[in-house]
Amino acid sequence: MAAPANALPPDKARRMRIAATLLLVAMAAIFVTTHQLLGQHPAWGYVNAFAEAAMVGGLADWFAVTALFRHPMGIPIPHTAIIPENKNRIADTMASFLRSNFLTPVVVARRMREMNVARSAGDFLANRDGNTEGRIRAGAGQLLVEMLESLDPDRLGLEVKAGLARQAEKLDVSPLLGRVLETAMADNRHRPLIDGFIRWGGLALEDNEDMVREMVQSRANAIIRWTGLDDRLASSVLDGLYRLLAEMHVDPDHPVRAKIEEGLATLARDLQSDPEMRAKVERMKNDLLSNPAVGDWWMGVWERLRHSLIDMLRNPDRAMSGQMGQSLAELGDRLREDPALQLQVNRFARRTLVGVVTRYGDQIVSLVSTTVKGWDASTITLRIERAVGRDLQFIRVNGTLVGGLVGVTIHFFTHAF
Template sequence: MPPDKARRMRISATVMLVAMAAIFFGSHQVLGVNPAWGYVNAFAEAAMVGGLADWFAVTALFRHPLGLPIPHTAIIPRNKDRIADTMAEFLRSNFLTPVVVARRMREMNLAQAAGDYLATRGDTEQGRIRAGAGQLLVELLESLDPDRLGLQVKAGLARQAKRLDIAPLLGRVLETAIADNRHQPLIDSFIRWAGVALEDNEEMVREMVQARANALIRWTGLDEKLANSVLSGLYRLLAEIHVDPDHRVRIKAAEALTSLAHDLQHDAAMRAKVEQMKDDLLSNPAVSDWWMGVWERLRHALIDMLRNPDRVMSGQIGHSLAELGETLQTDTNLQVQINRFARRSLVGLVTRYGEQIVSLVSNTVKSWDADTITMRIERAVGRDLQFIRINGTLVGGLVGLSLHFLTEVM
């Protein structure tokens, strides 16, 4: 809750209380002038009492009213350790047990929810809960040891990757891309790469052609012309493939990709080969070093995204994320895979690190001083508590008015 909004509500509640006090003392001077002033006086008196009582109750939560050490006041600062333990127990009982997590994750479609969020990138309205959750994640990512956290995440991902049958997933992704004609940009990129590679290695190609030419061709000087012809033919072929979407080489490439997509899903030998490649890749020490660099960049990028969600969700990155969101919204098979992966990963994390997370929350709250915890809780709920003061003033006034009416008619 922004401090200015809470401050405005506190000022409004205080002004209302002062106004009721002024009306009470003012109307008390003219009670004999007209019976109606008795109703005004009764309303103001009861409203003033109700407002004062609720002011005392709200203030007593966070500090001593008027600085007086009255018993059972400054409740939150005096009981911050108990509050920390209660929060930790609440998390443990309701969120961080494997059975609870598994049951709730089965009822959720995280993939579709992520797709909805990414696809509606134009909606920049931030709710209090969403903003608070983002700030909490930022503080968590910044407070934990980056190296240790990176190793834990890497180990968790490696375990889940070993369980994940990746070949059918790759096959379905490739099959969907071909069906939507999204493989053409990949072919275009390969053609451009081949053209650049050929241009950078022209001399090597010339030497290869000349080395394989017989002595007669070299003696007549035709070897250089032959090398030029080979290079011209290769350049012409790449240009034709690039400009012709129906070129037979493109068609052959699409057929090969279609066959690969089918084999990834249905060929046991191909699936076993992909799984072996995955295991070899995961066990390679170079991958571990690469991952730690990626994780550090990812951590900083995630912190930046949580702090500046609107900036990240705009421009080319936002457009790409929106396309990913639309895919997550419509592809049910992909949703099933992602939801299953998320459920297993989260249950595994809770099983292994649930107690550590609970201890982290409890110890973090306990480490805050009284002023810090008071400020954070008051900032979060202070505006709502000022509504209690306003309601107490109005309800007290109505009760006083009703009682005055009853005493007059009886």
């Protein structure tokens, strides 16, 4: 079971703190014992001097280490409890250090140049052993599932819809459609579309022969109807329409097709350069975006997409074993083996991260500073103490031993000279 995000780190310094305290107590016991034996032999003087100086060094370092985190023995001595008393200043200093030394465009760009993000992503995607699927299943997949299930689906869908609508409103659709149509015609990719319309026209005419006959007969004059020629006239019209559609279908250079292509070329040009046409397309786009039916359609699409994502992430083996898994593996192989693709992906990743740091660096460090300031004094004290406390207890041990050695040295020079 994972520990809560706000749980304190384990206290790894406890054993070292006990050891440092026991060493100090031992030095005090040796000092008291050897003080009674000073006259019996000169060696006891050295032992006594060592223990005395070790006590002083150990107590001094105990005071220094304790003063970082709290008032020694609860006495509010000035310049003690340094960390809790200066919590806000420490938070600002940490944020400033992070901003100046890590979250700068130059530093990020330099670090990103040393990294091959594309190769690492390729190794991850192409790795076909169980480790990759385990990471996907236990890590990112579960995180995304929890996020998609915890968020209000209606509100999230509305947010996504509003975001897409804002982007669509900024997009000038008319020139884009004009360029797409112009490019399609330059490559003759519009001809299958015209063929499709011709076939559709033939099927529509076949399904509505009776209506066409009735229209022709109703518009014929009384004499034609009286002579019975109206039916033959309707048949001739239908035969002519069928023959026209057939000729258009088999002859790519048919004059009617040429007229259609001419109209499409004019439309492509007007979409790009005619202000009136562009304004008309813009109004149609805005009417479409404001249509409630489009919003309802999008909400249905979003809900199906959300459920599909949740199902895929909950069943990563099934998702990764099919076409999607094969495609991801092939993408991973390309990322690992194609230097040109790696260059493009790495350049994109570097520019993206540098842009994020440039735009949001101040907000990131502000988050760090605000988070630390939001901790109560005891919490931040315990976090820092448990993180570096073991090393600080070594300082106490070293201070005790070094103090003892200094005491022996002073005792030697005092009695030697």
